[in-house]
Amino acid sequence: MVPITRTVPAPSSVRTARAPRRVTRPAIPGVVLAVIGLGAMAVVSLWWRDTPVIHGFGAMLTGAGQVLGLLSGYGFVVLVALMARLPPLERGIGADRLARWHAMGGRYVISLVTGHVLAITWGYAVTAHESVTSEAVTLLTSYPDVLMATVAWFLLLGIAAFSARAARRRLAYETWYYAHLYTYLAIALAFSHQFADGASFAGNLAARVAWSSLYALIGGLIAWYRLVTPLLMFARHRFTVAGVRPEAPGIVSVYITGRDLDALGAEPGQFFRWRFLARSLAWQSHPYSLSAMPRPDMMRITVKARGDHSGSLSSLRPGTRVIAEGPYGAFTPALSGRRVLLVAGGVGITPIRAMFAALPRRMSEGITLIYRASNPRDIVFRQELDAIAADRGAVVHYVVGSRARLGYDPLSALYLRAMVPGLHRYEAYVCGPAGMTRAVVAALRASGLRRRRIHHETFDF
Ligand SMILES: Cc1cc2nc3c(=O)[nH]c(=O)nc-3n(C[C@H](O)[C@H](O)[C@H](O)COP(=O)(O)OP(=O)(O)OC[C@H]3O[C@@H](n4cnc5c(N)ncnc54)[C@H](O)[C@@H]3O)c2cc1C
Missing domain, CATH: 1.20.120 (Four Helix Bundle (Hemerythrin (Met), subunit A))
Structure with missing residues (x-):
């Protein structure tokens, strides 16, 4: 793995993950x-x-x-x-x-x-x-x-x-x-x-x-x-870039340090809007999800280069101050069931990784993560995901290859049911490109999952 620009403690993972609160979502x-x-x-x-x-x-x-x-x-x-x-x-x-x-x-x-x-x-x-x-x-x-x-x-x-x-x-x-x-x-x-x-x-x-x-x-x-x-949040937490780590071609993790970060009240799956106070970036604020939940002094986002802002984050210098707005987002695990299916497409793995690390062991009767990527090089966090899965007794399916090359849709209802026995009893969380998310939601519905048990987020507005 390519070294990061500064020694950064391991992200919150198997051991340090904070279990999400049981959320009873009001209407x-x-x-x-x-x-x-x-x-x-x-x-x-x-x-x-x-x-x-x-x-x-x-x-x-x-x-x-x-x-x-x-x-x-x-x-x-x-x-x-x-x-x-x-x-x-x-x-x-x-x-x-x-x-x-x-x-x-x-x-x-x-x-x-x-x-x-x-x-x-x-x-x-x-x-x-x-x-x-x-x-x-x-x-x-x-x-x-x-x-x-x-x-x-x-x-x-x-x-x-x-x-x-x-x-x-x-x-x-x-x-x-x-x-x-x-x-x-x-x-x-x-x-x-x-x-x-x-x-x-x-x-x-x-x-x-x-x-x-x-x-x-x-x-x-x-x-x-x-x-x-x-x-006010900046004055209290003093967010600062600690280091940047390449994860895959065009994808970097940015580690952000600060004070009392665990008091931010962030939940797995949520995002912040980030304003990096570097010369060309200070006038823009963009949403990125947490890929590792805050510990008292560190949190992490993981970003795929799609344009000016996301593409510039690889050159952030340690010490850059950051204004963060949040936490935002309703894409958080509700924990109302005992079986959870997480489906990530591409960089949609970021909030899903944070959720995966935070699911309690009592759900081990059914935690399944499906991670879809077109190319093996695009897979990030493989070691972390495998370690979390081993700790939880969870199942991870890496589904790699374009539909054109595979000759079929590996996320169709048929294949989803084969990968996840008893699929209709799961609570599902889907994050990925808009097209993939729509197709997976339709496949889950066709597999008997109720609409209220399917939660999804796309990164496109
Ligand atoms: C809730 C949420 C969470 C996200 N989490 C992540 C993440 O964890 N990792 C990651 O790599 N990407 C994430 N994104 C996407 C990320 O915000 C955009 O890729 C990024 O802002 C692109 O900006 P740009 O200047 O690099 O590209 P641009 O050329 O400006 O835009 C590229 C595309 O990104 C979309 N986009 C750009 N800026 C925004 C914005 N502020 N809000 C909504 N859409 C925008 C546009 O629709 C455009 O099609 C998330 C988006 C949302 C809405």
């Missing part, structure tokens, strides 16, 4: 969706209360435009809250599901804003017996803050175009991320328009106070969890 996603729905109903009732009886097509369009506008303003708050890194959401729902909700919610909110603009303009035009174009000019030039709100709308359309899947694939993550920051500018530009022109807020001080408080609360939470908390 957090359902509760959060219900709260979002109740908020939307409250917004509609605010509009209802302040809307006089509607007469005529123009008034109907205007009314529809008003409620769409209110729902857009509320939608912004929800979208930002989902990405505010609130620990209960990050841990209870999971970062990848939150990101999916955010992306889907973003499409709804853009549609609401666009519907608001079109319906209001058309409704005013009908009521004033004007053409839509001349009414649009009147709105832009005579109504307070409409011009700013229109700039906000165009900004949002631009961000939506950047976020469309086809464009997203061609963009570096950073470009996409910084384009997204313009959302805050759009929200700020549109805020005063809501009070200046919104019929539901005119003469309703209570509504104005409640609405402003909602925005202020979300702004405060963003500032606290995204800016202040990481700095």
Whole structure:
């Protein structure tokens, strides 16, 4: 094995692993969706209360435009809250599901804003017996803050175009991320328009106070969890790179030292967002899972080079300071069953390795790890995994070779059932590329595993 750049104690492994807590997962996603729905109903009732009886097509369009506008303003708050890194959401729902909700919610909110603009303009035009174009000019030039709100709308359309899947694939993550920051500018530009022109807020001080408080609360939470908390964590734990170790071609482990790392409260399977304070990396923060759980003075991540950031970590110098945000993620073992199946694809082994090392021996009646790689050179942690398996009496299957070369899919339901007798009685955890994860989840379902017993995470947003 290639020597690491500094002597680093062995990672937490067989002996040192901390058993995960028994987690009884509350139905957090359902509760959060219900709260979002109740908020939307409250917004509609605010509009209802302040809307006089509607007469005529123009008034109907205007009314529809008003409620769409209110729902857009509320939608912004929800979208930002989902990405505010609130620990209960990050841990209870999971970062990848939150990101999916955010992306889907973003499409709804853009549609609401666009519907608001079109319906209001058309409704005013009908009521004033004007053409839509001349009414649009009147709105832009005579109504307070409409011009700013229109700039906000165009900004949002631009961000939506950047976020469309086809464009997203061609963009570096950073470009996409910084384009997204313009959302805050759009929200700020549109805020005063809501009070200046919104019929539901005119003469309703209570509504104005409640609405402003909602925005202020979300702004405060963003500032606290995204800016202040990481700095406080840095001051307390003093995260510092201890060394970098090549694990396989294009894959390195980064050892991070610090104070009281075991007090971080991280669970196996979780991740942090890491900002390495080196010259070219300090402005980026990227998510990487723990591949070894924190001990008081050391923890480890393992990273595959996929682009600028991940590719630069091999040249990190010992002593580099690190700002770490987390722990995040709901991909943690629930320990509700006695048999656990772990399936890792490629670098998806990182959280799975941490889980594997932390499973208690009482599960030895059925711990199986399936590690899928296209090439034998891509397998990492082989010695560690074999040592953990020997200690636990667990089974490890290294499933190596591309499907094209093998001539079959070794993770199909048929082969999974052959590798894991009694598969339908297992609790399964899957982490790997999106395509592989989808296929394995489908194969597990086809093998009789209930949906609630299958947990998965992909590294793609
Ligand atoms: C929860 C989670 C845990 C992860 N854990 C690991 C890990 O343990 N080991 C590992 O090697 N990789 C992990 N990743 C993936 C890792 O974050 C990306 O490979 C890395 O950020 C790529 O950045 P880049 O600048 O090198 O490449 P870029 O060229 O910027 O991006 C390459 C690809 O990575 C994705 N990506 C980039 N940055 C991010 C980001 N901040 N959030 C989400 N997706 C991004 C993009 O979709 C893009 O397709 C994890 C991702 C997530 C979401």
